[in-house]
Amino acid sequence: MFDAFARFIVFDVLKFTESSYAAHALHFFIMDVFKIFVLLAFVITLVTYIRSYFSAVRTRKLLAERKHWGHLLAAALGIVTPFCSCSAVPMFIGFLEGGVPLGVTMTFLIASPSINEIAIALLFGLFGWKITSIYIGSGLVIAIAGGLLIDKLKMERYVEDYVWKIKFDNVADVVVPSQHERIVQSLAHMRLILSKIWFYVIIGIGVGALIHGYVPENWIGEHLGIARWWSVPLAVAIGVPLYGNAGSTLPAIQALITKGVPIGTALALMMSITAISLPELILLRRVLKPALLATFVAIVAVAIVIVGLIFNGIL
Numbered sequence: 532m533f534d535a536f537a538r539f540i541v542f543d544v545l546k547f548t549e550s551s552y553a554a555h556a557l558h559f560f561i562m563d564v565f566k567i568f569v570l571l572a573f574v575i576t577l578v579t580y581i582r583s584y585f586s587a588v589r590t591r592k593l594l595a596e597r598k599h600w601g602h603l604l605a606a607a608l609g610i611v612t613p614f615c616s617c618s619a620v621p622m623f624i625g626f627l628e629g630g631v632p633l634g635v636t637m638t639f640l641i642a643s644p645s646i647n648e649i650a651i652a653l654l655f656g657l658f659g660w661k662i663t664s665i666y667i668g669s670g671l672v673i674a675i676a677g678g679l680l681i682d683k684l685k686m687e688r689y690v691e692d693y694v695w696k697i698k699f700d701n702v703a704d705v706v707v708p709s710q711h712e713r714i715v716q717s718l719a720h721m722r723l724i725l726s727k728i729w730f731y732v733i734i735g736i737g738v739g740a741l742i743h744g745y746v747p748e749n750w751i752g753e754h755l756g757i758a759r760w761w762s763v764p765l766a767v768a769i770g771v772p773l774y775g776n777a778g779s780t781l782p783a784i785q786a787l788i789t790k791g792v793p794i795g796t797a798l799a800l801m802m803s804i805t806a807i808s809l810p811e812l813i814l815l816r817r818v819l820k821p822a823l824l825a826t827f828v829a830i831v832a833v834a835i836v837i838v839g840l841i842f843n844g845i846l
Contacts, residue, residue: 537562559786560740566656567732568725574652575724579717583708594631594639601635606674609642610667623818624694633687638678640815641806641831646670658785658794665842666798670806673834680830681823689823738783762796763839767832770803795842802835 537558541547547554594601594608626636646667654663708716784797807828816824 533562533566536565556740560736563736563740563785564733567652567736568729570652570656571725571732572721574655576717576721579720580713583713583716594626594635601632602638602675602678605631605635605639605678606642606671609639609674610646610670623815627690627694632682633690634678634680634682636678637681637827638674641677641827642670642674646674658788662794662798666802669838669841670802673806673831673838676834677827677830681826684826686823686826689820689826691818691820694818738786740786760840762793763799763843764836766796766800766839767803767835770800771807771828771832793843795839795844798842799835799839802838803832806835807831 540561541554541558542549545557547557594605623636623640626639627633651663651667654666784801788794788797812824812828815827819827
């Protein structure tokens with residue numbers, strides 16, 4: 532439907548020819564703008580509605596009460612409760628104070644930014660359910676493996692000392708919203724999120740359209756198209772110091788893939804940008820000593836490299 536609409540605008544209304552570079556770039560831009568924003572509106576509303584059942588207090592209690600399979604639950608909750616970078620520190624402190632083990636807490640912190648509703652919506656719209664499922668599964672494995680490894684290494688001593696002295700009031704949630712309020716709040720949150728990210732999504736789609744329409748396939752294939760063993764680690768090394776969200780990153784990633792960049796290499800770049808957020812690392816330094824922070828980054832980076840290599844190997 533979106534493809535047909537874009538073709539109608541570009542070729543029937545604007546009278547571009549099939550051989551025009553501008554036509555292919557504009558077709559890509561129009562199709563992705565409509566497709567991505569429709570998907571974002573739907574998925575953000577749905578996830579926000581689900582999230583209304585999992586407040587910070589309730590999430591903390593669920594994880595503290597189920598320690599035997601807490602890593603799996605923490606990773607799953609990280610998907611439906613994607614707290615932003617600014618909430619990383621209070622969530623971290625609150626979890627530890629509430630009795631959640633450090634490894635389980637780190638599993639949640641890895642899963643929450645790694646597997647977010649915007650990335651899921653965009654991946655599904657751009658690549659279909661198969662790639663989206665592998666992305667979600669990979670993020671879960673990374674989060675769980677990272678948390679288990681931190682548990683195994685017994686790294687509690689690398690949490691800043693003052694964190695263990697903080698005491699939170701373990702009050703229960705007082706107000707339980709009605710179904711109508713949940714729906715209204717979900718729609719309001721969707722509008723708020725779109726109002727904040729629409730510009731960056733447009734920029735990302737524009738970059739992707741330029742790559743799609745004007746960058747020669749031969750050049751892409753020659754420089755980036757071969758799945759060399761070092762291409763994935765290089766993509767992660769490039770992505771770690773960068774900061775961006777899925778809305779601005781994925782459209783350009785899609786364009787690179789359509790031009791011949793191996794999907795594992797492209798997704799490793801995207802996951803390193805969105806999962807190891809520089810602002811989040813700066814905030815986490817307030818509660819994690821350098822050794823634990825470096826371990827956190829190393830675990831996620833190595834796991835993304837492995838996932839990228841797997842993608843390149845099977846797709």
